[in-house]
Amino acid sequence: MIKEERLKIILREINLYNKVLSSDLSELLNVSEDTVRRDLKELVEADLVTKVHGGAINKSLTKTLKKEEEVYGAESKVIIAQKATQLLKRDQVILIEGGTTIQSFAKHIPVNFPLHFFTISPQTAISLSENEGVVVNTVGGQLHKDSYLHTGSEVVMQLKDIRANLCLLGANGFSVENGLSDIDWEIVQVKKAMMQASKKTAILCISEKLNSNRKFIISEAANIDYLITELDTDSPLLKPYMDFGINVL
Structure with missing residues (x-):
């Protein structure tokens, strides 16, 4: 595989999953980790990604979302955001994380609709605060610099x-067989706690991430109440999730 093809694949993986590990890219591309590190260095120098220990992250994680067109799969994420507003009821208490799909949702909440949010994401808190009808609390702790989420035992x-x-x-990986998964153990622990603190859980997931599995399990699929993608509910890709009993929007 020539370098130009590798760079395209690496950039797609980072855009899709927000964070990738050099070891995973090495396996995916069937090249050495040294080759991956050189490729990542080139993408960093081109200001396309941000380097972190062991891999790279999407640059959108390091700034507040301003323009939806800057985001990978922006149109799909707008559809997901609009669908997710169907779950909102006045005076709900909602736990919410970070990521570009979640930030898109924050910008589609009806104006002056009374809601109370708790979030582990400073960027999500900023996006939510633009709506005068909602109350926003941050659940604080150590800022995880690879995801810009608060993690740790305090959270x-x-x-x-x-x-x-x-x-x-959001979802880093989601499948019927292995449920909701992620590549970072600290984030997994916080998301488990978020689910345990909530009556219902909804996954906002671009369809490209469906049927994918990451290293660490957050929850079995049976514990997920809603799956929200950009697809129509008659899509064959969604049938296994509907058959499993998950409410698909």
């Missing part, structure tokens, strides 16, 4: 004191 302890109506999560 998990704070979440134990919350009884939310709804938890809204």
Whole structure:
């Protein structure tokens, strides 16, 4: 595989999953990790990605979302955001994380619709605060610099004191067989705590991530109440999830 093809694949993986590990890219591309590191260095120098320990992250994680067209799959994420607003009820308490799909959702919440949000993402808090009708609290702790989410035992302890109506999560990987998964152990622990603190959980997931599995399991699919993608509900890709009993929007 020539370098130009590798760079396109690496950039797509980072755009899709927000964070990638050099070891995973090495396996995917069937090249050495040294080759991957050189490729990532070139993408960093072109200001296309941000280098982190062990891999790289999407540059959108390091700034507040301003223009939807700057985001990978922006049109699909707008559709997901609009569908997700169907779950909103007045005066709900909602736990919410970060990521570009979640930030898109934040910008589609009806104006002056009374809601109370708790979020582990400073960027999501900023996006939510633009709507005068909502109350926003951040669940604080150590800022995880690879995801720009608050993680750690302090966050998990704070979440134990919350009884939310709804938890809204993005997905790094989601499948019927292995459920919701991620590549970072600290993030997995926080998302588990978010789900445990909520009556219902909805996954906001671009369809390209369906039927994919990451290293660490957050939850079995049976614990997911809603799956929201950009696809119509009659899509064959969604049938296994509907058959499994998940409410698909």
